[in-house]
Amino acid sequence: MGVSCVYDYPVPDGRSGAQVVDVLQKQVETMGAYKTGNFHIDCETYQSVMLNSPKTLHILHNSEHPASCFAILDSGNTLVADTLFNGLMSNLKNYYQARKGAKIESKGQRYQLADFVLKIGSVSLAGSFKGILVEVEYSPSLVAMECWNLMKELLQSIVGNIAETPPQTLKPRMDETFTPTMAMLQYLEHFNNFRNKAAMSQPAR
Amino acid sequence: MLKLAYDKMAAPSVNVCVESVIEHQIQEVNYDGQEIYVAPLSMSENLSKLAYKIDFFKDESEEKGKPTSEGEKETDEDKVLAPFQPSLWPWDSVRNKLKGALTEMSVLYDVLNIAKEKHYMVTDPVSQEAPELKASLQMLAKKKSLVAASQILSAGAERLKRVQAEMASNTQENFLMELLKLRKLWRLKKVHNTILGELSYKSAGSRFWQGGTFEVLKTSDLVAEGEVNTRSSSLDVSIPSELEGVAYIQVEVNDVPNLMDITSATLKMPAGLGTMPPDAYWQQRLEVAQNVLFCKELFAQLAREAVQIKGSTPHMVIGNQILTNVFPGVQLSIILCHYTGKEKKVALSSHKLEHNHVLEHSLHQLLRRVHDRNLNYSPPHPVNAMLGMTKRRRLAGPVATSRQELMEMSHSESLLEQILKQTKHSVLRLRTMRVIDQLAVTIQDPQICAHWSCLNNSLESSVRISFTCYGYEIIRNSLVLLIGTDSIRVVMKDGRVCSLSFEVTELRDLIQWQICQHQTMCVLHLAKVQGWTVLSMINNSGHADMEAYGTSSTVMLASPRGNVTMAFHSNPVSGQRLAVKKAELGGEVHGSPAVTAAKWAGLSGDYEEVNLQQLEGRNLVGKIDMLMARLNTS
Numbered sequence: 001m002g003v004s005c006v007y008d009y010p011v012p013d014g015r016s017g018a019q020v021v022d023v024l025q026k027q028v029e030t031m032g033a034y035k036t037g038n039f040h041i042d043c044e045t046y047q048s049v050m051l052n053s054p055k056t057l058h059i060l061h062n063s064e065h066p067a068s069c070f071a072i073l074d075s076g077n078t079l080v081a082d083t084l085f086n087g088l089m090s091n092l093k094n095y096y097q098a099r100k101g102a103k104i105e106s107k108g109q110r111y112q113l114a115d116f117v118l119k120i121g122s123v124s125l126a127g128s129f130k131g132i133l134v135e136v137e138y139s140p141s142l143v144a145m146e147c148w149n150l151m152k153e154l155l156q157s158i159v160g161n162i163a164e165t166p167p168q169t170l171k172p173r174m175d176e177t178f179t180p181t182m183a184m185l186q187y188l189e190h191f192n193n194f195r196n197k198a199a200m201s202q203p204a205r
Numbered sequence: 206m207l208k209l210a211y212d213k214m215a216a217p218s219v220n221v222c223v224e225s226v227i228e229h230q231i232q233e234v235n236y237d238g239q240e241i242y243v244a245p246l247s248m249s250e251n252l253s254k255l256a257y258k259i260d261f262f263k264d265e266s267e268e269k270g271k272p273t274s275e276g277e278k279e280t281d282e283d284k285v286l287a288p289f290q291p292s293l294w295p296w297d298s299v300r301n302k303l304k305g306a307l308t309e310m311s312v313l314y315d316v317l318n319i320a321k322e323k324h325y326m327v328t329d330p331v332s333q334e335a336p337e338l339k340a341s342l343q344m345l346a347k348k349k350s351l352v353a354a355s356q357i358l359s360a361g362a363e364r365l366k367r368v369q370a371e372m373a374s375n376t377q378e379n380f381l382m383e384l385l386k387l388r389k390l391w392r393l394k395k396v397h398n399t400i401l402g403e404l405s406y407k408s409a410g411s412r413f414w415q416g417g418t419f420e421v422l423k424t425s426d427l428v429a430e431g432e433v434n435t436r437s438s439s440l441d442v443s444i445p446s447e448l449e450g451v452a453y454i455q456v457e458v459n460d461v462p463n464l465m466d467i468t469s470a471t472l473k474m475p476a477g478l479g480t481m482p483p484d485a486y487w488q489q490r491l492e493v494a495q496n497v498l499f500c501k502e503l504f505a506q507l508a509r510e511a512v513q514i515k516g517s518t519p520h521m522v523i524g525n526q527i528l529t530n531v532f533p534g535v536q537l538s539i540i541l542c543h544y545t546g547k548e549k550k551v552a553l554s555s556h557k558l559e560h561n562h563v564l565e566h567s568l569h570q571l572l573r574r575v576h577d578r579n580l581n582y583s584p585p586h587p588v589n590a591m592l593g594m595t596k597r598r599r600l601a602g603p604v605a606t607s608r609q610e611l612m613e614m615s616h617s618e619s620l621l622e623q624i625l626k627q628t629k630h631s632v633l634r635l636r637t638m639r640v641i642d643q644l645a646v647t648i649q650d651p652q653i654c655a656h657w658s659c660l661n662n663s664l665e666s667s668v669r670i671s672f673t674c675y676g677y678e679i680i681r682n683s684l685v686l687l688i689g690t691d692s693i694r695v696v697m698k699d700g701r702v703c704s705l706s707f708e709v710t711e712l713r714d715l716i717q718w719q720i721c722q723h724q725t726m727c728v729l730h731l732a733k734v735q736g737w738t739v740l741s742m743i744n745n746s747g748h749a750d751m752e753a754y755g756t757s758s759t760v761m762l763a764s765p766r767g768n769v770t771m772a773f774h775s776n777p778v779s780g781q782r783l784a785v786k787k788a789e790l791g792g793e794v795h796g797s798p799a800v801t802a803a804k805w806a807g808l809s810g811d812y813e814e815v816n817l818q819q820l821e822g823r824n825l826v827g828k829i830d831m832l833m834a835r836l837n838t839s
Contacts, residue, residue: 067605069602070605080605082603083602179605
């Protein structure tokens with residue numbers, strides 16, 4: 001497990017998500033990366049029932065960590081637990097209830113390019129396409145500060161100028177040891193953005 | 206007030222008056238100093254108090270010898286007192302005692318009177334004469350008593366004999382005793398009328414499909430009536446037919462010329478162990494049957510793995526044999542030998558079977574470890590965790606272990622892979638040993654000495670090789686070989702590490718190359734001792750012709766006076782060469798200012814090779830040492 005950065009790849013108007021993903025995959029393959037299977041990240045959101053001030057709890061799963069389950073509160077507090085935690089959530093129905101139609105996931109191909117792992121995932125919220133997330137992981141390093149410049153170069157050749165600065169959630173922790181939780185926090189931030197966008201567009205309709 | 210008169214026999218009688226003090230006894234002193242006195246006792250109270258102090262029993266015994274008149278006097282006193290205070294309770298006991306004493310006294314008096322008067326009775330001493338006994342009578346009595354004693358003894362012996370006979374004939378009790386013994390050693394259960402036992406390793410963690418149920422039988426049921434029971438025990442076990450006989454796993458490591466020698470895969474069945482006698486003790490039979498089951502399980506496991514594992518070279522399972530390639534030309538064959546005694550006698554064992562006991566033992570160990578792991582999990586095990594998980598797997602969730610690490614975790618080595626590794630190591634170790642021994646025998650000049658470490662395991666061992674020259678033991682070079690499964694790592698004296706493959710020639714070349722370097726080191730050491738100057742020293746020189754392997758090392762030395770230069774060249778293939786150049790110091794010195802010292806004048810001259818064979822000395826170092834010493838003076 002190395003340092004990974006997640007970026008939202010903008011889908012230009014007039015092109016479908018599948019096309020863009022196709023283009024990205026071709027681009028990555030021309031760089032010399034080869035496929036190493038699929039990846040899958042999903043996020044479910046639970047809402048507290050009893051409390052006066054409602055609290056949200058996100059449960060994330062990552063196919064890179066098949067034995068783990070990440071529970072993240074809005075405050076950013078994270079609990080990493082066994083997959084048995086899912087069963088625990090169903091027992092907590094009276095306190096936390098899953099928000100309807102809020103399951104969001106990112107799925108796609110996983111590529112390996114020397115020490116880098118590239119993941120191009122298309123994000124879908126309740127079955128409808130919402131955007132593209134590109135994750136780049138540099139396996140040999142554990143501190144983001146030390147490999148940021150190296151990653152920036154690769155990232156800029158894929159996602160372009162968005163990768164000028166490190167991701168927002170990673171910025172304050174650039175000199176800390178990278179943990180899988182940090183990657184999940186990045187994903188969660190993007191997922192929340194996609195959700196908000198969807199919520200904004202809905203009332204307009 | 207009391208008055209006592211004391212009579213003394215010797216002294217003239219003097220009346221002594223003893224009076225009690227008139228002062229009253231103080232009962233209590235108050236805080237203000239006032240004293241409270243005890244009221245004085247009245248006459249009668251005083252008397253009763255004193256009377257209580259008298260021990261009448263004591264007086265009785267003392268008074269026995271005294272004339273009765275005194276006693277009568279006392280009784281008189283008593284008689285006087287009794288009517289005086291009849292109702293007084295404390296006096297009652299005194300009265301009773303006195304009365305009793307009086308009665309006894311009277312009786313004694315009567316007896317004495319009777320004895321004394323001799324009117325009514327005469328007392329005579331009893332005669333002590335023993336009755337005379339006849340010898341014959343005595344003998345008869347003794348005889349009689351002896352007969353009685355012998356009868357008791359013979360009756361007891363008879364009873365013992367009867368019990369003994371009962372025990373021999375009564376197998377029921379014996380059978381139960383043996384069953385109890387069997388029960389202590391094996392698992393038994395009762396099904397209807399039969400007693401079944403279990404000899405498989407299922408309770409010890411085995412998951413082999415084949416069961417090992419045996420039946421417990423009574424010998425007396427088997428033996429027909431009237432027939433003499435020859436069996437030693439009254440309990441017998443019937444073992445399933447597939448577990449009968451003797452079995453063992455034979456492990457062989459052979460050198461085969463071809464890649465895989467299938468022709469050797471004939472059904473070998475050495476009857477080396479022989480068969481079990483049919484009337485062996487049940488414990489022995491059960492143990493052998495259990496071993497058969499164990500060997501079968503082991504072989505089944507190995508055969509399954511041999512088929513499943515996709516190695517670079519395929520493993521072969523032919524009949525009761527598993528063939529695998531350890532190294533090119535070396536083959537490991539694992540054979541299950543199961544001899545039931547019913548097979549036809551096959552005339553084989555013409556070729557000597559090389560059984561590897563160590564590897565067979567390792568195989569047993571490995572399977573037992575598998576059994577153990579099936580049952581016992583690594584100890585700190587939380588109650589709420591899933592059973593059978595290792596600690597790392599349990600923590601994989603909370604610490605977010607990546608997929609790759611989880612995959613590595615789940616991979617476990619199979620028995621066949623493990624035994625293959627061990628075989629590789631043992632083959633490699635044997636090869637190394639042989640190479641070192643051969644070199645030590647063939648190469649005499651630097652002596653090669655190998656120290657095998659006793660601390661090794663089945664996959665790794667180490668040996669330290671040191672080179673010394675006879676007479677120059679202070680110069681020592683050593684290298685350490687770490688023998689692994691597939692390769693040998695060599696750590697040289699200067700800390701360099703190089704890896705060798707399983708090919709022995711590599712090791713041989715390396716050792717010979719090291720010997721060359723050792724000799725160069727020796728020459729350098731001699732130069733230091735003799736005061737020669739080292740002009741140049743190249744360990745791995747690129748000069749001279751290309752050799753088959755190794756590099757040559759060269760040293761150039763100058764004598765203390767500077768007139769002799771010596772060049773030593775050592776190569777593992779072409780051997781050692783020594784050349785000497787002598788500078789003739791010419792008489793005339795050029796007046797050039799560039800020539801600062803006389804030695805520069807004599808630069809010319811050719812190197813002449815020294816025939817090392819013909820030099821005198823025990824070994825190369827000795828020869829060079831002598832030559833140097835000689836050249837020092839020239």
